[in-house]
Amino acid sequence: MMEIINKFKGKGFKLTPQRLSILKFLDGNTSHPTAEDIFKALKKTHPTVSFATVYNTVQALRDRGELQEITIDPEKKHFDPNTAPHHHIMCTACKRVEDVFADYSSALQLPENVSKNFAVSGNHVDFYGICKKCRS
Amino acid sequence: MMEIINKFKGKGFKLTPQRLSILKFLDGNTSHPTAEDIFKALKKTHPTVSFATVYNTVQALRDRGELQEITIDPEKKHFDPNTAPHHHIMCTACKRVEDVFADYSSALQLPENVSKNFAVSGNHVDFYGICKKCRS
DNA sequence: CTGCTATAATAGAATTATTCTAAATTAGTA
DNA sequence: TACTAATTTAGAATAATTCTATTATAGCAG
Ligand SMILES: [Mn+2]
Ligand SMILES: [Mn+2]
Ligand SMILES: [Zn+2]
Ligand SMILES: [Zn+2]
Numbered sequence: 001m002m003e004i005i006n007k008f009k010g011k012g013f014k015l016t017p018q019r020l021s022i023l024k025f026l027d028g029n030t031s032h033p034t035a036e037d038i039f040k041a042l043k044k045t046h047p048t049v050s051f052a053t054v055y056n057t058v059q060a061l062r063d064r065g066e067l068q069e070i071t072i073d074p075e076k077k078h079f080d081p082n083t084a085p086h087h088h089i090m091c092t093a094c095k096r097v098e099d100v101f102a103d104y105s106s107a108l109q110l111p112e113n114v115s116k117n118f119a120v121s122g123n124h125v126d127f128y129g130i131c132k133k134c135r136s
Numbered sequence: 137m138m139e140i141i142n143k144f145k146g147k148g149f150k151l152t153p154q155r156l157s158i159l160k161f162l163d164g165n166t167s168h169p170t171a172e173d174i175f176k177a178l179k180k181t182h183p184t185v186s187f188a189t190v191y192n193t194v195q196a197l198r199d200r201g202e203l204q205e206i207t208i209d210p211e212k213k214h215f216d217p218n219t220a221p222h223h224h225i226m227c228t229a230c231k232r233v234e235d236v237f238a239d240y241s242s243a244l245q246l247p248e249n250v251s252k253n254f255a256v257s258g259n260h261v262d263f264y265g266i267c268k269k270c271r272s
Numbered sequence: 273c274t275g276c277t278a279t280a281a282t283a284g285a286a287t288t289a290t291t292c293t294a295a296a297t298t299a300g301t302a
Numbered sequence: 303t304a305c306t307a308a309t310t311t312a313g314a315a316t317a318a319t320t321c322t323a324t325t326a327t328a329g330c331a332g
Contacts, residue, residue, distance in 0.1 A: 012278085012279075013279090014278090014279055014280060014327080014328050014329070015328075015329090016279090016280065016281075016327075016328070018280085018281070019280085034318095035318075035319080036318085048281095048282080049281080049282085050281065050282045050283065050284090051282095051283095051318095051319085052281075052282070052283085052284095052319095052320080052321085053280080053281055053282075055318095055319065055320070056280070056281080057280090060280095069210050071207045071208060071209070071210050071262065072207060073207070074205055074207050074213060075317095075318095076317090076318070077210060077318085077319095089246070089250060089254055089256070091254070092257065098250065098253075100246060100247065100250055101247060102245070102246070102247050104240070104243055104244060107240055107243030107244075108240060108243075108261060108263075109238070110225070110236060110238070110263065111236065111237060111238050114225060114234065114236055114263075117234075117267055117268045118225055118227070118263070118265035118266065118267055118268070119265050119266045119271065120225070120263055120264070120265040121228065121264050121265050121266070122263070122264050122265075123261060123262060123263040123264065124261070124262055125244060125259055125260070125261050125262075126207065126259060126260055126261075126262065127244075127246065127250075127254070127256055127258070127259040128256070128257050128258050128259065129254035129255050129256040129257050129258075130254065130255045130257070131253055131254055132253045132254070135255065148307085148308075149308090150298080150299050150300070150307090150308055150309060151299075151300090152298075152299070152308090152309065152310075154309085154310075155309090170289095171289075171290080172289085184310095184311080185310080185311085186310065186311045186312065186313090187289095187290085187311095187312095188290095188291080188292085188310075188311070188312085188313095189309080189310060189311075191289095191290065191291070192309075192310080193309095211288095211289095212288090212289070213289085213290095
Protein backbone atom coordinates (compact mmCIF):
# COMPACT_ATOMS: atom_id res chain seq x y z
CA MET A 1 0.00 0.00 0.00
CA MET A 2 2.81 2.37 0.92
CA GLU A 3 4.35 1.23 -2.32
CA ILE A 4 1.36 2.38 -4.28
CA ILE A 5 1.35 5.79 -2.70
CA ASN A 6 5.03 6.27 -3.44
CA LYS A 7 4.55 5.02 -6.96
CA PHE A 8 2.40 8.03 -7.78
CA LYS A 9 4.25 10.69 -5.82
CA GLY A 10 5.30 13.65 -7.89
CA LYS A 11 3.84 12.48 -11.17
CA GLY A 12 1.06 15.02 -11.40
CA PHE A 13 -1.21 12.31 -10.09
CA LYS A 14 -3.10 13.61 -7.07
CA LEU A 15 -3.74 11.10 -4.36
CA THR A 16 -7.26 12.03 -3.36
CA PRO A 17 -9.20 10.03 -0.76
CA GLN A 18 -11.37 8.61 -3.54
CA ARG A 19 -8.34 7.46 -5.46
CA LEU A 20 -6.75 5.97 -2.39
CA SER A 21 -9.90 4.00 -1.80
CA ILE A 22 -9.89 2.74 -5.39
CA LEU A 23 -6.19 1.88 -5.16
CA LYS A 24 -6.77 0.01 -1.93
CA PHE A 25 -9.60 -1.93 -3.54
CA LEU A 26 -7.49 -2.80 -6.57
CA ASP A 27 -4.28 -3.62 -4.71
CA GLY A 28 -3.72 -7.36 -5.12
CA ASN A 29 -7.29 -7.76 -6.37
CA THR A 30 -7.60 -10.77 -8.67
CA SER A 31 -11.37 -10.55 -9.23
CA HIS A 32 -11.11 -8.58 -12.50
CA PRO A 33 -13.75 -6.03 -11.53
CA THR A 34 -15.83 -4.02 -13.95
CA ALA A 35 -16.25 -0.25 -13.62
CA GLU A 36 -19.48 -0.93 -11.78
CA ASP A 37 -17.76 -3.30 -9.35
CA ILE A 38 -15.23 -0.60 -8.56
CA PHE A 39 -17.99 1.98 -8.19
CA LYS A 40 -19.89 -0.22 -5.73
CA ALA A 41 -16.79 -0.85 -3.66
CA LEU A 42 -15.92 2.83 -3.66
CA LYS A 43 -19.39 3.84 -2.53
CA LYS A 44 -18.85 2.01 0.75
CA THR A 45 -16.23 4.52 1.79
CA HIS A 46 -17.46 7.44 -0.32
CA PRO A 47 -21.23 7.28 -0.60
CA THR A 48 -21.53 10.46 -2.66
CA VAL A 49 -18.93 9.47 -5.24
CA SER A 50 -19.62 9.87 -8.94
CA PHE A 51 -19.25 7.26 -11.64
CA ALA A 52 -17.07 9.72 -13.54
CA THR A 53 -14.49 9.50 -10.77
CA VAL A 54 -14.20 5.78 -11.36
CA TYR A 55 -13.73 6.20 -15.09
CA ASN A 56 -11.33 9.10 -14.63
CA THR A 57 -9.20 7.15 -12.20
CA VAL A 58 -9.28 4.00 -14.26
CA GLN A 59 -8.14 5.99 -17.26
CA ALA A 60 -5.38 7.72 -15.33
CA LEU A 61 -4.12 4.38 -14.08
CA ARG A 62 -4.34 2.83 -17.52
CA ASP A 63 -2.36 5.73 -19.00
CA ARG A 64 0.34 5.15 -16.40
CA GLY A 65 0.48 1.45 -17.13
CA GLU A 66 -0.81 0.51 -13.68
CA LEU A 67 -4.04 -1.10 -14.79
CA GLN A 68 -4.94 -3.21 -17.75
CA GLU A 69 -8.19 -3.53 -19.60
CA ILE A 70 -9.41 -7.07 -20.16
CA THR A 71 -11.41 -7.77 -23.33
CA ILE A 72 -12.37 -11.40 -22.71
CA ASP A 73 -16.00 -10.61 -21.83
CA PRO A 74 -18.06 -9.46 -24.82
CA GLU A 75 -20.52 -7.75 -22.49
CA LYS A 76 -18.29 -5.36 -20.58
CA LYS A 77 -14.77 -4.35 -19.79
CA HIS A 78 -12.97 -5.81 -16.82
CA PHE A 79 -9.88 -4.31 -15.18
CA ASP A 80 -6.79 -5.93 -13.81
CA PRO A 81 -4.23 -4.32 -11.51
CA ASN A 82 -1.85 -7.12 -12.39
CA THR A 83 -0.03 -5.67 -15.37
CA ALA A 84 2.43 -8.51 -15.69
CA PRO A 85 1.78 -10.53 -18.86
CA HIS A 86 -0.68 -13.30 -18.12
CA HIS A 87 -3.86 -14.76 -19.56
CA HIS A 88 -7.48 -15.36 -18.60
CA ILE A 89 -10.31 -17.81 -18.62
CA MET A 90 -13.97 -16.84 -18.37
CA CYS A 91 -16.86 -19.03 -17.29
CA THR A 92 -19.49 -18.54 -19.97
CA ALA A 93 -22.20 -19.32 -17.40
CA CYS A 94 -21.39 -17.08 -14.41
CA LYS A 95 -19.06 -14.72 -16.35
CA ARG A 96 -16.34 -14.90 -13.74
CA VAL A 97 -12.85 -14.20 -15.05
CA GLU A 98 -9.87 -16.00 -13.58
CA ASP A 99 -6.15 -15.76 -14.12
CA VAL A 100 -4.12 -18.13 -16.23
CA PHE A 101 -0.47 -17.90 -15.33
CA ALA A 102 1.42 -19.63 -18.07
CA ASP A 103 4.12 -18.43 -20.40
CA TYR A 104 3.10 -19.17 -23.96
CA SER A 105 5.35 -16.50 -25.43
CA SER A 106 7.75 -18.78 -27.24
CA ALA A 107 4.91 -20.67 -28.92
CA LEU A 108 2.98 -17.62 -30.08
CA GLN A 109 4.96 -16.81 -33.19
CA LEU A 110 3.13 -14.89 -35.86
CA PRO A 111 3.10 -16.20 -39.41
CA GLU A 112 5.51 -14.41 -41.71
CA ASN A 113 2.75 -12.68 -43.70
CA VAL A 114 1.44 -11.01 -40.54
CA SER A 115 4.71 -10.25 -38.75
CA LYS A 116 6.04 -8.42 -41.77
CA ASN A 117 3.08 -6.03 -41.62
CA PHE A 118 2.90 -5.34 -37.90
CA ALA A 119 5.15 -4.02 -35.17
CA VAL A 120 3.70 -6.24 -32.45
CA SER A 121 3.31 -4.76 -28.98
CA GLY A 122 1.66 -7.59 -27.12
CA ASN A 123 -0.75 -10.47 -27.01
CA HIS A 124 -2.95 -12.43 -24.68
CA VAL A 125 -4.80 -15.72 -24.72
CA ASP A 126 -8.47 -15.93 -23.75
CA PHE A 127 -9.92 -19.26 -22.68
CA TYR A 128 -13.63 -20.01 -22.29
CA GLY A 129 -15.38 -22.78 -20.43
CA ILE A 130 -17.72 -23.70 -17.60
CA CYS A 131 -16.44 -23.55 -14.05
CA LYS A 132 -16.88 -26.30 -11.50
CA LYS A 133 -19.44 -24.36 -9.50
CA CYS A 134 -21.64 -23.83 -12.56
CA ARG A 135 -21.67 -27.53 -13.39
CA SER A 136 -22.94 -28.70 -10.01
CA MET B 137 -23.69 -18.21 -52.21
CA MET B 138 -25.97 -21.06 -53.25
CA GLU B 139 -24.33 -22.95 -50.44
CA ILE B 140 -25.39 -20.34 -47.94
CA ILE B 141 -28.97 -20.39 -49.09
CA ASN B 142 -29.12 -24.15 -48.84
CA LYS B 143 -27.46 -24.08 -45.45
CA PHE B 144 -30.47 -22.28 -43.99
CA LYS B 145 -33.25 -24.02 -45.89
CA GLY B 146 -35.87 -25.55 -43.66
CA LYS B 147 -34.36 -24.53 -40.34
CA GLY B 148 -37.01 -22.03 -39.36
CA PHE B 149 -34.62 -19.39 -40.67
CA LYS B 150 -36.42 -17.24 -43.21
CA LEU B 151 -34.31 -16.01 -46.08
CA THR B 152 -35.59 -12.46 -46.42
CA PRO B 153 -34.07 -10.04 -48.93
CA GLN B 154 -32.45 -8.15 -46.07
CA ARG B 155 -30.86 -11.33 -44.76
CA LEU B 156 -29.69 -12.37 -48.18
CA SER B 157 -28.01 -9.01 -48.53
CA ILE B 158 -26.30 -9.43 -45.16
CA LEU B 159 -25.26 -12.97 -46.03
CA LYS B 160 -23.85 -11.81 -49.33
CA PHE B 161 -21.89 -9.09 -47.56
CA LEU B 162 -20.51 -11.51 -45.00
CA ASP B 163 -19.74 -14.35 -47.38
CA GLY B 164 -15.97 -14.66 -47.53
CA ASN B 165 -15.61 -11.29 -45.82
CA THR B 166 -12.37 -11.04 -43.87
CA SER B 167 -12.77 -7.42 -42.74
CA HIS B 168 -14.27 -8.27 -39.34
CA PRO B 169 -17.10 -5.74 -39.61
CA THR B 170 -18.90 -4.20 -36.67
CA ALA B 171 -22.69 -4.04 -36.51
CA GLU B 172 -22.47 -0.55 -37.92
CA ASP B 173 -20.33 -1.71 -40.83
CA ILE B 174 -22.94 -4.33 -41.66
CA PHE B 175 -25.70 -1.76 -41.33
CA LYS B 176 -23.97 0.64 -43.70
CA ALA B 177 -23.43 -2.09 -46.29
CA LEU B 178 -27.02 -3.24 -45.97
CA LYS B 179 -28.39 0.26 -46.45
CA LYS B 180 -26.96 0.34 -49.96
CA THR B 181 -29.40 -2.32 -51.07
CA HIS B 182 -32.11 -1.64 -48.48
CA PRO B 183 -32.15 2.05 -47.66
CA THR B 184 -35.05 1.79 -45.22
CA VAL B 185 -33.57 -1.04 -43.19
CA SER B 186 -33.52 -0.89 -39.43
CA PHE B 187 -30.57 -1.43 -37.12
CA ALA B 188 -32.63 -4.02 -35.28
CA THR B 189 -32.57 -6.19 -38.40
CA VAL B 190 -28.80 -6.25 -38.29
CA TYR B 191 -28.72 -7.24 -34.64
CA ASN B 192 -31.50 -9.79 -35.11
CA THR B 193 -29.72 -11.42 -38.03
CA VAL B 194 -26.34 -11.35 -36.36
CA GLN B 195 -27.86 -13.04 -33.34
CA ALA B 196 -29.65 -15.65 -35.44
CA LEU B 197 -26.41 -16.45 -37.25
CA ARG B 198 -24.45 -16.57 -34.01
CA ASP B 199 -27.01 -18.96 -32.50
CA ARG B 200 -26.58 -21.23 -35.51
CA GLY B 201 -22.81 -21.15 -35.26
CA GLU B 202 -22.43 -19.34 -38.58
CA LEU B 203 -20.89 -16.17 -37.20
CA GLN B 204 -18.49 -15.53 -34.41
CA GLU B 205 -18.15 -12.55 -32.18
CA ILE B 206 -14.65 -11.10 -31.87
CA THR B 207 -13.67 -9.48 -28.56
CA ILE B 208 -10.24 -8.15 -29.49
CA ASP B 209 -11.39 -4.52 -29.72
CA PRO B 210 -12.29 -2.99 -26.36
CA GLU B 211 -14.47 -0.39 -28.08
CA LYS B 212 -16.93 -2.54 -29.98
CA LYS B 213 -17.77 -6.01 -31.13
CA HIS B 214 -16.59 -7.26 -34.50
CA PHE B 215 -18.07 -10.18 -36.36
CA ASP B 216 -16.44 -12.92 -38.36
CA PRO B 217 -18.16 -15.29 -40.79
CA ASN B 218 -15.11 -17.52 -40.61
CA THR B 219 -16.04 -19.83 -37.77
CA ALA B 220 -13.01 -22.06 -38.11
CA PRO B 221 -10.65 -21.66 -35.17
CA HIS B 222 -8.17 -18.92 -35.87
CA HIS B 223 -6.75 -15.82 -34.20
CA HIS B 224 -6.53 -12.07 -34.70
CA ILE B 225 -4.31 -9.05 -34.59
CA MET B 226 -5.56 -5.50 -34.20
CA CYS B 227 -3.75 -2.32 -35.12
CA THR B 228 -4.07 -0.12 -32.05
CA ALA B 229 -3.84 2.97 -34.26
CA CYS B 230 -6.39 2.37 -37.04
CA LYS B 231 -8.31 -0.40 -35.19
CA ARG B 232 -8.27 -2.72 -38.16
CA VAL B 233 -8.54 -6.40 -37.29
CA GLU B 234 -6.73 -8.99 -39.37
CA ASP B 235 -6.64 -12.75 -39.34
CA VAL B 236 -3.88 -14.83 -37.86
CA PHE B 237 -3.96 -18.34 -39.23
CA ALA B 238 -1.76 -20.41 -37.01
CA ASP B 239 -2.43 -23.48 -34.95
CA TYR B 240 -1.28 -22.88 -31.40
CA SER B 241 -3.56 -25.50 -29.93
CA SER B 242 -0.90 -27.92 -28.77
CA ALA B 243 1.02 -25.17 -26.97
CA LEU B 244 -1.97 -23.68 -25.19
CA GLN B 245 -2.19 -26.11 -22.30
CA LEU B 246 -3.84 -24.79 -19.15
CA PRO B 247 -2.03 -25.09 -15.85
CA GLU B 248 -3.30 -27.93 -13.67
CA ASN B 249 -4.92 -25.60 -11.12
CA VAL B 250 -7.11 -24.07 -13.83
CA SER B 251 -7.88 -27.13 -15.92
CA LYS B 252 -9.17 -28.99 -12.91
CA ASN B 253 -11.77 -26.25 -12.33
CA PHE B 254 -12.97 -25.69 -15.87
CA ALA B 255 -14.51 -27.66 -18.68
CA VAL B 256 -12.82 -25.70 -21.45
CA SER B 257 -14.81 -25.00 -24.60
CA GLY B 258 -12.41 -22.89 -26.60
CA ASN B 259 -9.73 -20.24 -26.75
CA HIS B 260 -8.27 -17.61 -28.98
CA VAL B 261 -5.15 -15.49 -29.11
CA ASP B 262 -5.34 -11.72 -29.57
CA PHE B 263 -2.31 -9.85 -30.83
CA TYR B 264 -1.88 -6.07 -30.80
CA GLY B 265 0.46 -3.85 -32.71
CA ILE B 266 0.84 -1.07 -35.28
CA CYS B 267 0.30 -1.87 -38.91
CA LYS B 268 2.63 -0.86 -41.69
CA LYS B 269 0.25 1.75 -43.05
CA CYS B 270 -0.01 3.46 -39.67
CA ARG B 271 3.75 3.74 -39.34
CA SER B 272 4.35 5.56 -42.58
C1' DC C 273 1.50 27.90 7.58
C1' DT C 274 -0.97 30.25 3.79
C1' DG C 275 -2.38 30.93 -0.63
C1' DC C 276 -2.21 29.54 -5.45
C1' DT C 277 -3.10 26.69 -9.20
C1' DA C 278 -3.34 22.70 -11.69
C1' DT C 279 -5.69 18.64 -11.04
C1' DA C 280 -9.69 16.13 -9.59
C1' DA C 281 -14.64 15.43 -7.97
C1' DT C 282 -19.20 15.95 -8.92
C1' DA C 283 -23.95 16.00 -11.15
C1' DG C 284 -25.94 15.50 -14.91
C1' DA C 285 -26.28 15.71 -19.90
C1' DA C 286 -24.65 13.46 -24.08
C1' DT C 287 -23.09 9.73 -26.78
C1' DT C 288 -22.69 5.12 -28.31
C1' DA C 289 -23.75 0.36 -28.51
C1' DT C 290 -27.17 -2.72 -27.95
C1' DT C 291 -31.74 -4.61 -26.71
C1' DC C 292 -36.62 -4.42 -26.39
C1' DT C 293 -41.49 -3.50 -27.84
C1' DA C 294 -45.47 -3.46 -30.43
C1' DA C 295 -47.46 -3.08 -34.79
C1' DA C 296 -47.17 -4.11 -39.74
C1' DT C 297 -45.27 -7.24 -43.18
C1' DT C 298 -43.94 -11.46 -45.42
C1' DA C 299 -41.49 -16.17 -46.39
C1' DG C 300 -42.43 -20.56 -46.52
C1' DT C 301 -45.64 -23.99 -46.46
C1' DA C 302 -50.19 -26.42 -46.21
C1' DT D 303 -54.00 -19.15 -52.36
C1' DA D 304 -54.32 -18.44 -47.56
C1' DC D 305 -52.35 -18.92 -43.17
C1' DT D 306 -49.11 -18.36 -39.56
C1' DA D 307 -44.94 -18.11 -37.41
C1' DA D 308 -40.99 -15.52 -38.23
C1' DT D 309 -39.24 -11.10 -39.54
C1' DT D 310 -39.02 -6.10 -40.31
C1' DT D 311 -39.48 -1.72 -38.73
C1' DA D 312 -39.46 2.73 -35.95
C1' DG D 313 -38.72 4.13 -32.00
C1' DA D 314 -38.31 3.71 -27.04
C1' DA D 315 -35.48 1.71 -23.42
C1' DT D 316 -31.30 0.26 -21.33
C1' DA D 317 -26.46 0.01 -20.40
C1' DA D 318 -21.82 1.41 -20.71
C1' DT D 319 -19.07 5.09 -21.24
C1' DT D 320 -17.68 9.89 -22.16
C1' DC D 321 -18.16 14.79 -21.88
C1' DT D 322 -19.14 19.37 -19.76
C1' DA D 323 -19.25 22.93 -16.61
C1' DT D 324 -18.91 23.98 -11.99
C1' DT D 325 -16.99 23.38 -7.46
C1' DA D 326 -13.45 21.57 -4.47
C1' DT D 327 -8.91 20.33 -3.08
C1' DA D 328 -3.94 18.14 -3.14
C1' DG D 329 0.39 19.44 -3.45
C1' DC D 330 3.55 22.90 -3.94
C1' DA D 331 5.79 27.75 -3.53
C1' DG D 332 6.60 31.34 -0.80
MN1 LIG E 1 -5.64 -11.20 -14.44
MN1 LIG F 1 -11.06 -13.71 -38.55
ZN1 LIG G 1 -19.23 -20.35 -13.59
ZN1 LIG H 1 -3.15 0.65 -38.58
